[in-house]
Amino acid sequence: MEKVLHIMVEHQLPNLCDYLDSRLVQTDALRKVKKGCIRKTKSTGISVAPFWISPAHQSTILQPAPIEQEIKLEFVDIPIIHGYTSEIGTLFFDALAKTDDMEIFEKKVIKKTIDYKWSLTREFTVRKLFIPFLLYLGFYLIYMNWIFYMREVDETWMYINYGAMVPLALLSYYFVQNEVTQLQHEGLEYLKSIWNYLDLIPPFLLMVFIPLAAIGVFDNRGAPALEATLQATMSLILWLKFLYFLRIFQSTGYLIKIIVEVVYDMRHFLLILLLTFIAFGDAMRSISTSNDDEVNEDGKPHQFIGNYIDAIIYIYRMVLGDFDVNNFGTVAVPYVWILFLLCTVFNMIIMLNLLVAIISESFAKINSVSSQASYQEKAGMIAENSYLISQKRKLKFCEPNQYLLIATDVEAEMKEKGDELDYKLEQINTRIINHADVVKNNLNTILKEIKEEQQNDLKKVVDQVKEENQKMIEAIKEIASKLPGGSPAAQEE
Numbered sequence: 273m274e275k276v277l278h279i280m281v282e283h284q285l286p287n288l289c290d291y292l293d294s295r296l297v298q299t300d301a302l303r304k305v306k307k308g309c310i311r312k313t314k315s316t317g318i319s320v321a322p323f324w325i326s327p328a329h330q331s332t333i334l335q336p337a338p339i340e341q342e343i344k345l346e347f348v349d350i351p352i353i354h355g356y357t358s359e360i361g362t363l364f365f366d367a368l369a370k371t372d373d374m375e376i377f378e379k380k381v382i383k384k385t386i387d388y389k390w391s392l393t394r395e396f397t398v399r400k401l402f403i404p405f406l407l408y409l410g411f412y413l414i415y416m417n418w419i420f421y422m423r424e425v426d427e428t429w430m431y432i433n434y435g436a437m438v439p440l441a442l443l444s445y446y447f448v449q450n451e452v453t454q455l456q457h458e459g460l461e462y463l464k465s466i467w468n469y470l471d472l473i474p475p476f477l478l479m480v481f482i483p484l485a486a487i488g489v490f491d492n493r494g495a496p497a498l499e500a501t502l503q504a505t506m507s508l509i510l511w512l513k514f515l516y517f518l519r520i521f522q523s524t525g526y527l528i529k530i531i532v533e534v535v536y537d538m539r540h541f542l543l544i545l546l547l548t549f550i551a552f553g554d555a556m557r558s559i560s561t562s563n564d565d566e567v568n569e570d571g572k573p574h575q576f577i578g579n580y581i582d583a584i585i586y587i588y589r590m591v592l593g594d595f596d597v598n599n600f601g602t603v604a605v606p607y608v609w610i611l612f613l614l615c616t617v618f619n620m621i622i623m624l625n626l627l628v629a630i631i632s633e634s635f636a637k638i639n640s641v642s643s644q645a646s647y648q649e650k651a652g653m654i655a656e657n658s659y660l661i662s663q664k665r666k667l668k669f670c671e672p673n674q675y676l677l678i679a680t681d682v683e684a685e686m687k688e689k690g691d692e693l694d695y696k697l698e699q700i701n702t703r704i705i706n707h708a709d710v711v712k713n714n715l716n717t718i719l720k721e722i723k724e725e726q727q728n729d730l731k732k733v734v735d736q737v738k739e740e741n742q743k744m745i746e747a748i749k750e751i752a753s754k755l756p757g758g759s760p761a762a763q764e765e
Contacts, residue, residue, distance in 0.1 A: 277360070309335050310334060318333070330345075353365075392661060470516060553577075
C-alpha cells in the first residue's frame with residue numbers, strides 16, 4: 273500500500289484520512305506501557321524501533337522520572353516513508369508539498385512523520401544553505417556598498433577590491449553548484465518552483481559582475497546602466513531569498529505560505545486589471561494623439577500620452593491617485609473627463625476593493641489552517657532539500673526494518689483537540705477504559721487464585737482418599753492373614 277500512497281495523496285482520495293488513522297497500531301508490549309515521562313529530543317516523542325521493541329529502543333523515547341504522566345505508545349504501520357533512502361518516501365513528500373487537501377496535515381501519522389524527518393532536514397538546511405547565505409549576503413553588502421565604490425580612491429583599495437572578489441566568487445560557485453545538484457535530483461520539476469529562480473539568479477549574475485568589474489568595465493563610470501541594473505537585480509533577489517529561509521521557523525513559515533497563496537490567487541484578477549488599464553489607456557491615447565504638437569501655457573505638451581506603454585503607465589498612475597486634471601489637451605476635453613471619471617470609479621473603487629477582498633479571502637483561508645500550512649511548508653522543504661543530506665547520514669538516521677514509534681501525552685493530546693466538552697468526554701472515556709482494564713486484570717487475578725485454591729483443595733481431597741484407601745487395603749490384608757488356612761499366597765490372591 274505504501275507504494276501507491278503518494279498517488280492517494282495526489283488524487284485526494286476521501287478515505288485516505290481514515291486509512292492513515294488505521295495505521296496507528298499497538299503491540300501487546302506497547303499496551304502495557306501506560307505511564308512514563310517522554311524524553312526531550314530534537315524530535316520529542318518520536319523515534320524508530322522494530323515491532324519487537326526492546327527496553328533499549330523504549331529508552332530512546334522515554335526517560336526515568338519521579339513524576340510520570342499518562343502516555344500512549346503507538347507504531348506507524350507504514351514502513352519506508354519516514355526514511356530518506358527510499359524513492360517512495362521522496363514521492364510521498366513531493367505529493368504532500370503540492371496537495372490542496374489541508375485536512376491531511378491534521379492527522380497524527382503525517383504530523384509525526386514530518387516532525388521526525390524535519391530535524392535532519394533543518395540541520396542540513398541551516399548548515400549548508402542558511403549560514404553560507406548569511407555570509408554571502410554580508411560579503412555582498414560590504415563589497416557593493418563600500419569596497420566597490422572605494423576601489424578608485426587609491427591602489428590599496430583596488431587590492432582590497434580584488435581580494436573581496438575571491439570569497440564572493442567562491443560562494444557564488446558554491447550556490448550555483450548546489451542548484452546544479454538539485455536540478456539533477458529533481459529534473460524538470462526544478463523549473464516549477466519560484467524559489468529555485470531566487471536561488472540561482474543572484475550567484476549567476478554576481479559571477480558575471482565580478483569578471484566585468486575585474487577587467488575595468490565599470491571603472492570611471494563606464495557602463496553605468498549595466499552596473500546599476502546588475503546591482504539592483506542582485507540586491508532585490510538576495511533580500512527576497514531571505515523569505516525562503518523564514519520557512520524554516522514555526523512562527524513565520526505559514527506567513528510565507530500566505531504570501532505565495534495570495535499572489536497565486538491574484539493571477540486571474542491581475543490579468544483582468546491589466547485589460548482595463550489597456551482599455552482606458554488606449555482610449556486616452558487615441559484622444560491624446562489627436563492634439564497638436566504645441567505646448568500649453570505651463571509648458572506641457574497638448575499630447576499628454578505618448579505610446580502604448582506610456583498609456584498603460586498613465587492609467588496605472590491615475591489609479592494610484594497620481595494624475596493631473598489640468599493637462600487633458602485641447603481636443604474632446606469633456607469626453608476625456610468622462611473617461612477619467614469612469615476609470616477612477618471602475619479601477620480605483622471597484623477593482624481595487626475587489627483586490628482587497630481577494631487578498632482577505634486568501635489570508636483567511638490560510639490563517640484558518642495556519643498549523644497545517646506550517647506543516648506543509650516543512651514537507652516542501654524536506655522534499656526540496658533532501659539532496660543536501662549525505663548518504664551516510666541518511667542511512668544512520670533510519671536503519672532498515674524500523675517503524676516510526678510515537679509516544680503521546682494522553683492529557684495534552686486531548687487538550688489539543690480543543691473543545692472543553694469533547695476533552696472532558698474523552699477524559700471520562702479514557703478513565704472508563706483504564707478502569708475496565710484494571711477491573712479485568714483484578715478479575716483475572718481473582719479467578720486465577722480461585723482456580724489455584726480449588727486445585728489445591730481437590731488435590732488435598734484426592735490425597736486423603738488415597739490415604740484412606742491405603743489404610744483399608746492394609747486392614748484387609750491384616751484380616752486375611754488371621755483367617756484359618758490363610759496363606760501369604762492366598763492373601764495375595
